[in-house]
Amino acid sequence: MAEHFYLDTNALYAFYRDNMVSLAKHPNYQHYQDMKGGLIVRRLSSSTATIYVSNLTYLEFLGNLMRHERTQRNGKWELSRREVNLLRERLKKDIGTTARHRFRLVPTIDGVFQYGRALMISHARRGQCELGTNDALHIAIAKLMQPKVILVTSDGGGQRGDTFAKMKCVCQRIGLEFFDPEE
Amino acid sequence: MNDYPFRALIVDDEVPVRDELALLLQEHHFMVETAADGEEGLQKLLTDEFDVAVVDLKMPKMGGLEMIRKADAKEIDTYVVILTGHGDREDAITALRLQNTVKEWFDKPILDDDAFAQRVKEVAEGVPLDEVSKILSKLPPTIQV
Amino acid sequence: MAYLRDTQKALNRTEIEKLSYLGSMATGIAHNINNPINGISLKALRGLRRVKKGDINNQEAQEIFAGIMHEVKHLTSLIKQFQAFARGDRNKRENVDLNDLATRVAAYFDGQFQSHDVVLNLELSDNNPQAYANQFLVEEVLINLVTNAREEVEKKPNAAVWVKTWATLEHSVIQVEDNGPGVSEEQRLFSPFHSTKAHGMGLGLHLAKSALERINGTIFYQNRAKGGACFTVHLLPARGENDE
Numbered sequence: 106m107a108e109h110f111y112l113d114t115n116a117l118y119a120f121y122r123d124n125m126v127s128l129a130k131h132p133n134y135q136h137y138q139d140m141k142g143g144l145i146v147r148r149l150s151s152s153t154a155t156i157y158v159s160n161l162t163y164l165e166f167l168g169n170l171m172r173h174e175r176t177q178r179n180g181k182w183e184l185s186r187r188e189v190n191l192l193r194e195r196l197k198k199d200i201g202t203t204a205r206h207r208f209r210l211v212p213t214i215d216g217v218f219q220y221g222r223a224l225m226i227s228h229a230r231r232g233q234c235e236l237g238t239n240d241a242l243h244i245a246i247a248k249l250m251q252p253k254v255i256l257v258t259s260d261g262g263g264q265r266g267d268t269f270a271k272m273k274c275v276c277q278r279i280g281l282e283f284f285d286p287e288e
Numbered sequence: 289m290n291d292y293p294f295r296a297l298i299v300d301d302e303v304p305v306r307d308e309l310a311l312l313l314q315e316h317h318f319m320v321e322t323a324a325d326g327e328e329g330l331q332k333l334l335t336d337e338f339d340v341a342v343v344d345l346k347m348p349k350m351g352g353l354e355m356i357r358k359a360d361a362k363e364i365d366t367y368v369v370i371l372t373g374h375g376d377r378e379d380a381i382t383a384l385r386l387q388n389t390v391k392e393w394f395d396k397p398i399l400d401d402d403a404f405a406q407r408v409k410e411v412a413e414g415v416p417l418d419e420v421s422k423i424l425s426k427l428p429p430t431i432q433v
Numbered sequence: 434m435a436y437l438r439d440t441q442k443a444l445n446r447t448e449i450e451k452l453s454y455l456g457s458m459a460t461g462i463a464h465n466i467n468n469p470i471n472g473i474s475l476k477a478l479r480g481l482r483r484v485k486k487g488d489i490n491n492q493e494a495q496e497i498f499a500g501i502m503h504e505v506k507h508l509t510s511l512i513k514q515f516q517a518f519a520r521g522d523r524n525k526r527e528n529v530d531l532n533d534l535a536t537r538v539a540a541y542f543d544g545q546f547q548s549h550d551v552v553l554n555l556e557l558s559d560n561n562p563q564a565y566a567n568q569f570l571v572e573e574v575l576i577n578l579v580t581n582a583r584e585e586v587e588k589k590p591n592a593a594v595w596v597k598t599w600a601t602l603e604h605s606v607i608q609v610e611d612n613g614p615g616v617s618e619e620q621r622l623f624s625p626f627h628s629t630k631a632h633g634m635g636l637g638l639h640l641a642k643s644a645l646e647r648i649n650g651t652i653f654y655q656n657r658a659k660g661g662a663c664f665t666v667h668l669l670p671a672r673g674e675n676d677e
Binding site: 114119121169183184187191198202204259271 | 336339350365367420426
């Protein structure tokens with residue numbers, strides 16, 4: 106059965122950074138090995154999967170790149186201009202609205218912010234889930250979009266483990282399928 | 289997934305060139321479509337379904353350069369390999385410099401089919417994912433948004 | 434002695450004319466040669482690929498070789514045309530079918546015109562005009578005029594060239610028109626070294642005129658009514674058998 110996935114910014118980042126190319130290319134997931142990023146995407150390797158990203162994902166990804174281009178560490182720029190341009194070209198080739206694109210761009214959805222507010226009100230109060238603004242938006246997009254998708258994020262090698270749990274918390278409450286590699 | 293096969297569009301007014309290059313790229317696991325002139329090529333390019341376009345510069349109705357420019361104006365940034373061979377090498381070099389979707393050019397007649405197919409494949413792929421991974425690996429493993 | 438000198442002068446002049454036309458023919462030939470060579474190269478490469486893989490079947494091999502031979506024949510015919518043209522006796526006079534000649538020259542230019550986006554229109558008279566002239570010479574003149582015309586119009590929208598033939602009582606006529614900018618300095622048009630082109634074929638029209646005069650023909654220029662250039666060649670009408 107064809108499955109549909111939605112990647113938030115960290116999932117997209119993990120895809121590119123942790124070289125999950127091999128998964129994307131070869132349907133035989135048994136060859137998959139644990140990736141540093143900690144995100145096991147067995148089901149992503151299925152050739153019938155369609156993977157979505159939103160304009161928010163795209164924007165945040167780019168924003169992250171630009172921040173690294175502006176920042177220095179130990180006297181060197183974290184990303185050179187050339188590297189940023191290469192990454193931009195890669196993104197342009199991969200993200201779009203036709204069948205040839207690796208990641209399908211979700212069209213803008215009405216009511217995303219409204220739903221985000223609703224999430225905050227219903228699930229982010231004292232005693233409920235710890236929900237950040239960005240996560241709220243991604244969850245809202247994933248929940249509202251057509252077709253039905255499975256939300257994918259990355260725990261960044263365990264460094265983001267608690268955020269993972271936070272997102273999972275909300276998704277379970279609203280009945281949004283959440284890709285948890287541990288299951 | 290859409291990594292494999294790559295989709296190529298061949299735009300050339302010479303029938304044997306179209307047919308033979310289509311065969312050649314198909315042998316290299318491309319899905320191939322063809323067009324006989326710039327107009328037909330532009331129509332197909334605008335669907336944005338191609339990973340790479342192989343384009344002859346001199347064609348009736350609409351030449352290669354004009355077709356590429358028109359596609360670019362509609363934000364179709366399919367990478368292009370151009371074919372030259374009518375004494376239009378200067379046009380080819382201009383195209384390479386001014387049009388950033390043009391990544392390579394080949395003179396006709398093509399004398400090394402393997403090299404040609406290999407190059408078209410590289411252009412179709414774009415920046416290799418390995419290289420992307422290498423660059424990003426210098427950065428922290430998660431994004432602080 | 435004087436007789437010898439004159440003959441030599443006449444020969445030299447013919448050689449010069451021939452060489453200058455061969456120049457403009459060469460570009461056309463180069464273009465037409467490319468097409469079959471592209472086909473041959475790619476087909477042969479395909480054959481090599483198959484053989485290297487041990488993957489060639491009889492049917493495909495036949496198809497490849499037959500295809501190559503087809504292009505070889507095409508090339509051979511082009512080369513023969515060129516040779517005949519280069520060697521052709523330009524002193525003989527005979528009846529020349531102008532429609533045939535115009536059709537032949539047009540076919541020769543087909544690829545060039547297409548790839549430069551210029552339309553070539555043939556308007557040939559139903560009366561089958563025949564001229565008493567030298568075939569190669571008239572062909573040269575026509576090639577020269579058509580090449581010039583194409584160069585004048587090629588980058589313009591709706592670029593077109595017309596080749597027309599007809600006969601009157603006094604002349605058999607070929608005319609070449611284009612919808613380009615036309616010519617401003619009409620007086621100097623047929624004088625030697627007049628050329629508005631960067632790659633000067635400055636001798637072209639001058640030689641055309643003197644060559645035609647040798648066979649009692651003329652060439653003159655008018656501005657085309659709707660804009661552009663118009664060159665008209667008048668030739669002697671064909672000789673019937675009774676005239677000999």
